Amino acid sequence: xxxxxxxxxxxxxxCVLTGASQGIGRAIAAQVSKMLGPNSVMLLLARNxxxxxxxxxxxxxxxxxxxxxxxxLSKASLLEMNFALNKSLEGRRVTDFSTSxxxxxxxxxxxxxxxxxxxxxxxxxxxxxxxxxxxxxxLNTQFLxxxxxxxxxxxIVNITSLCAIKPMSGMAYYCSGKAARxxxxxxxxxxxxxxxxxxxxxxxxxxxxIDYVLAETVNKNLRDVFNSFxxxxxxxxxxxxxxxxxxxxxxxxxxxxxxxxxxxxx
Amino acid sequence: xxxxxxxxxxxxxxCVLTGASQGIGRAIAAQVSKMLGPNSVMLLLARNxxxxxxxxxxxxxxxxxxxxxxxxLSKASLLEMNFALNKSLEGRRVTDFSTSxxxxxxxxxxxxxxxxxxxxxxxxxxxxxxxxxxxxxxLNTQFLxxxxxxxxxxxIVNITSLCAIKPMSGMAYYCSGKAARxxxxxxxxxxxxxxxxxxxxxxxxxxxxIDYVLAETVNKNLRDVFNSFxxxxxxxxxxxxxxxxxxxxxxxxxxxxxxxxxxxxx
Numbered sequence: 001x002x003x004x005x006x007x008x009x010x011x012x013x014x015c016v017l018t019g020a021s022q023g024i025g026r027a028i029a030a031q032v033s034k035m036l037g038p039n040s041v042m043l044l045l046a047r048n049x050x051x052x053x054x055x056x057x058x059x060x061x062x063x064x065x066x067x068x069x070x071x072x073l074s075k076a077s078l079l080e081m082n083f084a085l086n087k088s089l090e091g092r093r094v095t096d097f098s099t100s101x102x103x104x105x106x107x108x109x110x111x112x113x114x115x116x117x118x119x120x121x122x123x124x125x126x127x128x129x130x131x132x133x134x135x136x137x138x139l140n141t142q143f144l145x146x147x148x149x150x151x152x153x154x155x156i157v158n159i160t161s162l163c164a165i166k167p168m169s170g171m172a173y174y175c176s177g178k179a180a181r182x183x184x185x186x187x188x189x190x191x192x193x194x195x196x197x198x199x200x201x202x203x204x205x206x207x208x209x210i211d212y213v214l215a216e217t218v219n220k221n222l223r224d225v226f227n228s229f230x231x232x233x234x235x236x237x238x239x240x241x242x243x244x245x246x247x248x249x250x251x252x253x254x255x256x257x258x259x260x261x262x263x264x265x266x
Numbered sequence: 267x268x269x270x271x272x273x274x275x276x277x278x279x280x281c282v283l284t285g286a287s288q289g290i291g292r293a294i295a296a297q298v299s300k301m302l303g304p305n306s307v308m309l310l311l312a313r314n315x316x317x318x319x320x321x322x323x324x325x326x327x328x329x330x331x332x333x334x335x336x337x338x339l340s341k342a343s344l345l346e347m348n349f350a351l352n353k354s355l356e357g358r359r360v361t362d363f364s365t366s367x368x369x370x371x372x373x374x375x376x377x378x379x380x381x382x383x384x385x386x387x388x389x390x391x392x393x394x395x396x397x398x399x400x401x402x403x404x405l406n407t408q409f410l411x412x413x414x415x416x417x418x419x420x421x422i423v424n425i426t427s428l429c430a431i432k433p434m435s436g437m438a439y440y441c442s443g444k445a446a447r448x449x450x451x452x453x454x455x456x457x458x459x460x461x462x463x464x465x466x467x468x469x470x471x472x473x474x475x476i477d478y479v480l481a482e483t484v485n486k487n488l489r490d491v492f493n494s495f496x497x498x499x500x501x502x503x504x505x506x507x508x509x510x511x512x513x514x515x516x517x518x519x520x521x522x523x524x525x526x527x528x529x530x531x532x
Contacts, residue, residue, distance in 0.1 A: 078386055115457070116450075116453050116454045116457050116458075117407065117410050117454060117457065117458060118407055118410075118411070119403050119404075119407055119450075120344055120403070120404045120407040120408070122396065122400045122401065122404055125395075125399075125400040125403065126392050126395070126396075126400065129391075129392070129395055130388065130392075133391075133442070133446075134388045134391040134392065135388065137385050137386070137391065138385075138386045138388055141383065141384055141385055141386040142386070144383050144384075145384070164449075167449060167452035167453040167455070167456045167523065168453065168456070169453065169456050169457045170453075170457070171453060172449075172450050172453040172454065175449045175450075175452070175453050176399070176446040176447070176449040176450045176453070177446065178449075179445040179446050179448070179449035180399075180442040180443065180445050180446035180449075181442070182445070183430075183433060183438075183441045183442040183444075183445035183446075184382075184385075184438050184441075184442045186433035186441070187382050187433040187434065187435065187436075187437060187438040187441050187442070188382045188383060188438065189433070190433045190434070190435050191381070191382050191383065191435045191436070191485070191487075192382075192383060219457070221457075257433065
């Protein structure tokens with residue numbers, strides 16, 4: 001599959017998705033699973049095994065065998081990542097799949113209780129970046145190494161945010177982490193033009209993150225923005241943004257590493 | 267000094283600059299020192315004490331008392347940062363200064379010997395971000411805390427790069443780190459509109475970094491770009507970009523957190 005060609009999920013597809021236990025991750029997993037052809041495999045990763053099993057039950061079908069693995073991506077070793085990937089292959093060869101897809105959806109908001117002008121906890125910053133940037137890179141590399149032989153069939157989707165390109169008050173951890181993560185994928189896309197890389201920004205979605213922000217933030221502006229999202233009913237359902245994400249993929253019009261937002265024209 | 271007002275360095279000014287031992291840092295220090303009014307203070311930080319002393323000798327004048335401190339900003343504790351800042355104040359009150367200025371110029375290129383698609387060394391990523399992002403944030407916070415009483419006189423300059431907003435092959439560490447760092451300063455500027463925050467991108471400058479890239483990179487495209495910079499003589503002298511940086515500051519037309527490049531119109 002060359003950079004200019006159409007992405008086709010209707011063949012035998014291998015798909016990994018992180019942060020699959022809830023919200024946008026669960027919705028994308030469910031949406032993608034409907035597209036996959038016979039003998040496809042999905043590997044769902046997150047911490048919460050119980051919730052993962054619920055996502056898995058939404059994805060299983062005659063075409064799709066679903067694996068799920070409880071893994072803490074803030075701490076996971078390369079060994080654990082590779083173990084999960086290899087287990088889900090069950091000895092099948094990577095050439096058996098016509099498309100190899102990975103969704104980097106895992107993410108957290110960071111410490112919302114500290115003013116940006118008072119951030120100074122370096123170990124906390126490291127932990128935040130471990131989950132949101134460094135281990136995303138590490139997992140992506142394990143995936144690329146595994147599918148090296150069929151690199152031109154690889155499709156990478158990074159779930160990014162408007163916050164990666166537009167500063168938002170009270171969200172310094174989130175904005176800076178998303179900026180770093182998106183830029184890594186853009187550099188990768190610049191180097192590997194035959195790999196399809198999409199930075200998809202899902203828009204403001206009705207997930208538990210919204211309530212977490214309202215509970216935790218010390219920033220009045222951020223609280224006002226999120227309250228108005230809630231009160232005006234402008235939040236998207238996870239299913240809406242999941243559908244758009246898959247549509248953008250299948251339309252295949254994005255340039256290497258392009259940041260595509262839910263609200264962008266198709 | 268409100269956000270819309272002119273930045274004036276001709277009064278009694280306090281100025282910190284990191285990465286002051288060479289290259290762009292040294293040139294900015296020298297350029298800024300000429301602008302400062304009577305009883306001003308400069309604090310130059312970097313690892314190499316011998317080279318710092320050379321920069322200091324370029325900056326000392328009847329108006330400017332220069333302090334320099336050998337400090338490894340990849341590892342420095344908050345205590346060490348505060349010690350250096352307080353020592354240079356010599357018991358003077360922060361209200362004695364009409365402007366308090368900090369240049370975050372410290373930076374490194376990261377591991378250029380690994381393909382972006384093979385990055386997986388999380389401890390190495392942490393170390394890179396410690397120096398280039400996390401401790402920049404930590405030092406900036408110590409500075410803001412020290413000058414809290416006169417926060418509206420604070421001016422912050424982050425030395426960024428075109429790489430913060432444009433992916434460059436073979437520079438995933440650098441691009442992602444610069445993106446994260448610039449975004450932190452943009453969020454800060456968004457929250458603190460009365461603090462002047464500038465993200466200044468110096469352009470391609472003739473420093474030791476150029477030869478380091480040529481010696482280390484495994485990326486052919488990057489090598490070609492840097493070779494053509496060298497061979498075509500298009501690299502800027504550090505003094506040229508230092509002059510432009512100071513000009514942008516004194517013109518004071520930049521919006522909060524704006525990314526201003528050497529090649530941008532004035």
